[in-house]
Structure formats: structure tokens, C-alpha cells
Amino acid sequence: MAMAALRREGRRFAPLISPRPITAVRSSPIAPSHEDECPIGVRYISTQVVRNRMKSVKNIQKITKAMKMVAASKLRAVQTKAENSRGLWQPFTALLGDLPSVDVKKSVVVTISSDKGLCGGINSTSVKISKGIHKLNSGPEKETQYVILGEKAKAQLIRDSKKDIELIITELQKNPLNYTQVSVLADEILKNVEFDALRIVFNKFHSVVSFVPTVSTVLSPEIVEREAESGGKLGDLDNYEVEGGETKGEILQNLAEFQFSCVMFNAVLENACSEQGARMSAMDSSSRNAGDMLDRLTLTYNRTRQASITTELIEIISGASALEG
Amino acid sequence: MVIVPATTGQMGVLPGHVATIAELKPGVLSVHEGNETTKYFVSSGFVFIHANSFADIIAVEAVPLDQIDANLVQKGLVEFTQKLSSATTDLEKAEAQIGIDVHSALNSALTG
Numbered sequence: 276m277a278m279a280a281l282r283r284e285g286r287r288f289a290p291l292i293s294p295r296p297i298t299a300v301r302s303s304p305i306a307p308s309h310e311d312e313c314p315i316g317v318r319y320i321s322t323q324v325v326r327n328r329m330k331s332v333k334n335i336q337k338i339t340k341a342m343k344m345v346a347a348s349k350l351r352a353v354q355t356k357a358e359n360s361r362g363l364w365q366p367f368t369a370l371l372g373d374l375p376s377v378d379v380k381k382s383v384v385v386t387i388s389s390d391k392g393l394c395g396g397i398n399s400t401s402v403k404i405s406k407g408i409h410k411l412n413s414g415p416e417k418e419t420q421y422v423i424l425g426e427k428a429k430a431q432l433i434r435d436s437k438k439d440i441e442l443i444i445t446e447l448q449k450n451p452l453n454y455t456q457v458s459v460l461a462d463e464i465l466k467n468v469e470f471d472a473l474r475i476v477f478n479k480f481h482s483v484v485s486f487v488p489t490v491s492t493v494l495s496p497e498i499v500e501r502e503a504e505s506g507g508k509l510g511d512l513d514n515y516e517v518e519g520g521e522t523k524g525e526i527l528q529n530l531a532e533f534q535f536s537c538v539m540f541n542a543v544l545e546n547a548c549s550e551q552g553a554r555m556s557a558m559d560s561s562s563r564n565a566g567d568m569l570d571r572l573t574l575t576y577n578r579t580r581q582a583s584i585t586t587e588l589i590e591i592i593s594g595a596s597a598l599e600g
Numbered sequence: 601m602v603i604v605p606a607t608t609g610q611m612g613v614l615p616g617h618v619a620t621i622a623e624l625k626p627g628v629l630s631v632h633e634g635n636e637t638t639k640y641f642v643s644s645g646f647v648f649i650h651a652n653s654f655a656d657i658i659a660v661e662a663v664p665l666d667q668i669d670a671n672l673v674q675k676g677l678v679e680f681t682q683k684l685s686s687a688t689t690d691l692e693k694a695e696a697q698i699g700i701d702v703h704s705a706l707n708s709a710l711t712g
Contacts, residue, residue, distance in 0.1 A: 366656030370621070370648050454660070515619045515648075526623055530646060537658070 320583040325576045329569060336565035342393070343558035350483070350551035356452070357480060357544035363537040364491075370515075371499065371534070375492045379471035381420070382412050383441065385464070385539070386432070387477040387546045388425035390445060395553035397478045397546075398427035400488045405432070405476050408490065409439070422464055424543070441468050452547060454540050461536035471498050473535060477542040478549035484556060486549035491542060493535045496527040601632045602655060604647050605705075615653040622647050624659065626705040639665045641709050643702060670710050677703040 386405045388398040405421065405428070412419045422442045423429045429443050442464060450456065464473075472494050479489040494502070517523045602613045605627025623646055630639045645659035680699030687693040 363658065366648055366658050369650070369656065458660075515621045517621050526621060529623060530621065533646060533658070533660075 320579055320586065322576055322579050322583070325572060325579060329572045329576060332565050332569050332572060336562050336569065339558045339562040339565065343555050343562065346551045346554040346558065350548060350555065353452075353544060353547045353551065354480070357541070357548045360541045360544050364534070364541050367530075367534040367537065371494070371530075373492055374494070374502070375474070375490055377472055377492065377494060377498065377502065379412075379494075379498060380417055381470055382408075382417075382472045382474055383420045383422055383464075383468050383470040384408050385422045385473060385475045385542075386424065386428045387475065387542055388423070388428035389546070389550040390426045390448060391550075392427065393554060393557060394550050395557040397486055397488075397549055397553045398425070399431070401476050401478060402428050402431045404488050404490065406436075408474055408476070409436070420468065420470075422468060424460075447543065448547065452540075452543055454536075457540040457543055458536045461532070461539050465532055465535065471495050475538060475542050477546040478553075480545045480548035480552065483552045486553060491538050493531065493538055496524060496531045499527055499531065500524070602657070603628075603630045603632075604657060605629060605642065606647065611647075613647070613649055613655050617649050617653070617655075619651040620647075620649045622649075624657075626702040628665070628705075628709045629657065629659075629662065639709075641665055641668060641706060665709060668706060668710060673703055673706045673710065677707060 384405045386401055388401050409419045409421075419439065420441045421432060421436060421439050422444075423432060423440060424444045424447055426445050429445065432440065444460060444463075447456075447460075472492055475491045475493070477489060477491075478486040480486055517526050604611050604613060604622070605625055606622040607625045608622070610627070611622065624642055624644050626643050627641070628639055629642045630637050640662045641664075642657075642659040643661040645657065645662075647658075648656045650656070677700065680696050680703060684693060684696035684700060687696050
């Protein structure tokens, strides 16, 4: 029965092992084995397998605990930046509003994800929402393209939507994030992709345990004009006098580009925060699981040890009584 | 009251200003609160003045004037003037011109 329990645990254990292959673990049945440490003639049950298992589980516990602390310290560093960057896009939303329901012909979905894994489900939720938006926006005359930031979304989206991907950008977090880097990125996207509306999908950081997938919409200047004329939320835009520049269109163009880079900056920072927070909680639950597993293994180990001692005693005693009687 | 360096010149904004969207050029932004004035150097950006007497100023970079190093400003100005004279393509010329604009604005901010 102990063996069956261990084999079950072995299978559940496998996904946790994958980042650091520990090849010492084999769920072989604990039968009387001739493998090790027994002088010839003595049979006893080997505790070696359980001991190996315990050692690797303990290592995993230490590793995941360390990863959690690293994620916590990285989170602290990015969090202040992210909160400060929130003020960057708020004036734009105050002026232009955020209209996810706007009806456009060509929309581009910018999916922001992480490069590294082990961060819980945040990348999958972003990809799910991106695919949902794609579906929402498909129809006659409407098309959606993807711009992907980060390895994880690339891996998931490249499988079924390969033809819809315009641009893939990875290794964003090699250097600490700053506005210059993001504005260069925004520039690249604006140059290479034509769009009516840009929808940026990212995980907004509310607290260490809550990350909400969000979509921010940035409209191209032509659509802004169209919406302003048709009234509705942007109708007030015409009330604003536009200073400088030759035409209102020029100013709106600059405005839209600036808005995009500000929103991107905030989105990338928030996603980084969410990634670290998700990694913290994932590593925390993993080290707790490892601790539980270690307790169970210790019990099994003791049972096996005691059983082998008892067997040895029985053999000795029955041998001795056979000699006497 | 706030004085912003718009592309059309220095613009003073008081409560009750007409709703405006203005683009900013590199220059000095001064915030007058009562008798105190705080000055910042703004590299560029936008100012939105809403009809309810709220103004939003969004700048790419904004530095308080006392944190600017005059020597580096001079060096930058010289460097970009050199770049302009040795520039070949339109893009290089435009970039060098932008550098000159920003640095001369910095210069006048420090002196003026």
C-alpha cells in the first residue's frame, strides 16, 4: 500500500520536477532488493529509494522558497515604478476616454506576457483574452492582427494563429524597464503595423494576490476624428481648441502616438508586477506542497525502517529457536 | 497659475481658461502657487486644459531646474552642433536639430 501511495505521488510530482531534472527519483516498488549494503545472506528491505526521494523533495522545497523570496524582492522594486506610471495615462483617458466597444475595421491586439515561466496562470489568461478579442472582431471586412511581447504568449499563439501575427518581441526584461525602451518599442509597432484601434492586453496589478486581465484601447487619429464627429463620448473633443501645428490632424497624430507609448509603458510595468506576484504565490504553494510531501515520505520511511528491523529480528529469533528446539 | 512652453510660445493658464489641447516644446514650466514658484524643465509633451478648470500636463521628461548641470548642457550643445554640420541624411539632420533645440532651451532655462 505504501508503494502505491508513493507511485501516485510520483506522478503528481513530475511537473514540479521539470525545471530542475533530478534523475535520482525512480518509483520502483520497494521489494526486497539485492541492490545495496547487504552482507550476503541477510535480506532486508531497502530504504534507499525513499531516502533519495526525501532528499530531492527537500531540495525542491528550498529552491522554491528561494525563488519566492527573489520574486518578492523584484516585486518591491517594480511596484513603485508601476504605481507611479499610472498617472501617465490617466489624463489621456480623461480626454479621449477608453472605448473598447468602438467599431473598427482593423484592430491590432498587443499581448503582453512574460519571458520566464513558473508564474501561475497569468500568461494563459492573457492569451485567452487575446483570442477572445480576435473572435469578437472577426467578420466581414474586419480583421485582427497580433503583436506579441514575451516568450510565453508567443509559444501559445504561434500554434494556432501563426498567420495573424505581425510582430514578436522577446527578452524585454533583460534590462530594467524604462520609458525610453518602451517608446522605441512603441515606435517600432507604430511604424510596421497599420491599425484603426490598438488593444493592449495585460494583467493589471491590484495587489500581491490579485491580478486582473485588462484591455486598454488606443485609437488611431482617424477613428478619433470619426468618433468625435459622431458624438458620443468623444463628442466633447471638438470643444477643445487645438493650439499650434498646422492642422488639428497633426496634433491628434502626435497625441495618439504619445498616448500609445504611455499606455504601453504602464501596461508593461503592471504586467511585470503581476508576473512577480503570481510567481511568489506559485512558488509559495509549491514549497508548501513539498513540505506536505516530505511529511508523508517521512512517515513512509519510518514505517519501512521499522518493518525491516522487525523482519530482521524475526529471522534472527526464529533462527535461534530453530537451533535450540 | 501655470506657464507652459507650448509650441506657439509661452502660454499662461489660469482657472477658466478655454478648453485646449496644446503640444509642448522643450522649455521651462513654472508653477505659481500663491507666492511660490516651482520651475521645471520639460523636454516635450502635451497639456490638456479641460473645461472644468483642470489642466493635465504630460511630459516625456521633467526635471527641476536645480538638478541640471550647466557644463553638461554646454557640452551637449557643442556635440549636437557638430553632429548637425557632419550630418548627411535627413534623419541625422533632424535628430541633430532636435538635440540642438533641447540643449539651447536648457541653456536659456538656466540663464534666463
